[in-house]
Amino acid sequence: MNIPEILIQKLRAARHVLAFTGAGISAESGLATYRDPQTGLWSKFLPQELATPEAFQRRPDMIWAWYASRRQAVERAEPNPGHRALVALENRVPRLTLVTQNVDGLHQRAGNRRVIELHGNLTRTRCSEGAHRVETWPATEEVPPRCPVCGARLRPDVVWFGETLPLDAWEAAVAATQDCDVCMAIGTSAVVRPAALLPELAQKSGALLVEINPEPTPLSTHSDVTLAGKAGEVLPAVVRVAWPA
Ligand code: BJW
Numbered sequence: 001m002n003i004p005e006i007l008i009q010k011l012r013a014a015r016h017v018l019a020f021t022g023a024g025i026s027a028e029s030g031l032a033t034y035r036d037p038q039t040g041l042w043s044k045f046l047p048q049e050l051a052t053p054e055a056f057q058r059r060p061d062m063i064w065a066w067y068a069s070r071r072q073a074v075e076r077a078e079p080n081p082g083h084r085a086l087v088a089l090e091n092r093v094p095r096l097t098l099v100t101q102n103v104d105g106l107h108q109r110a111g112n113r114r115v116i117e118l119h120g121n122l123t124r125t126r127c128s129e130g131a132h133r134v135e136t137w138p139a140t141e142e143v144p145p146r147c148p149v150c151g152a153r154l155r156p157d158v159v160w161f162g163e164t165l166p167l168d169a170w171e172a173a174v175a176a177t178q179d180c181d182v183c184m185a186i187g188t189s190a191v192v193r194p195a196a197l198l199p200e201l202a203q204k205s206g207a208l209l210v211e212i213n214p215e216p217t218p219l220s221t222h223s224d225v226t227l228a229g230k231a232g233e234v235l236p237a238v239v240r241v242a243w244p245a
Pocket of ligand 1: 014021022024027028033034035036040051071101102103117120122133158159160161162163164165187188189190191192193194212213214215217227229231
């Protein structure tokens, strides 16, 4: 893999790198992306029937069960070389901000210390009314179980379509776009807003915009560097070339 010299030089000199990740980085851990043809979740299921608050109102039992099966897949999955390369990067640069759209927690399990989750985390549960997180609840036959505090239904702690992103996470992500020297968009189709705006915001603030993805996306035409390949192969190569052992 040819890693352009401009990227190597910018990474070595960077004070602050923003890594913005999507489902593609976890594909090599065996987790389905959303929009890849044939294998993506949204090629098999309709998002409006599974990932909206209205769908949860209509069929809370079905949606709870769907997320329970995805939680099992996430718990069986392991971080891959792409996740681990971002840990190595965090140890090399003065500051790494890792902003993820992923809900699988694999960056944290790989060892990244500070991860900003824009779309929540499906291993966590929260109350559907009060928004407070819930760790445990009394055993019950009811699906979904009820919040032990207020009795409302429990739901996965993820952001569905039409819901707003957690404000603190969004503000921290936008702040990083204004300060970073290099922004790497990794394994995202860059179509879900407002998250997809972040790489362009970073580029407008002067950062070098780098895309890592085997397929073209709306970002590809205006990225400064495009590395067409799998995150689990490209990211370790970038770190290896920038900081040879
Ligand atoms: C590899 C690889 C390998 C493969 N290595 N790469 C403006 C215009 C139009 C619509 C909107 C708009 N503003 C807002 C909207 C509505 C909506 C939206 O964006 N819709 C568009 C899709 C049309 N946005 C929202 O509703 C958001 N909320 C919001 O805007 O609030 C304000 C508001 C409130 C009320 C009314 C109106 C506005 C919320 C978005 C929530 C997204 N939630 C999900 C589900 C999470 C829970 C769950 O998992 O079930 O988040 S959807 C799904 O998409 C998930 C992801 O985080 C997100 C992004 O997907 P991602 O990560 O990019 O994955 P893919 O599959 O799309 O791409 C994978 C990529 O990897 C591909 O490119 C592959 O090539 C690549 N790849 N293998 C590297 N090995």
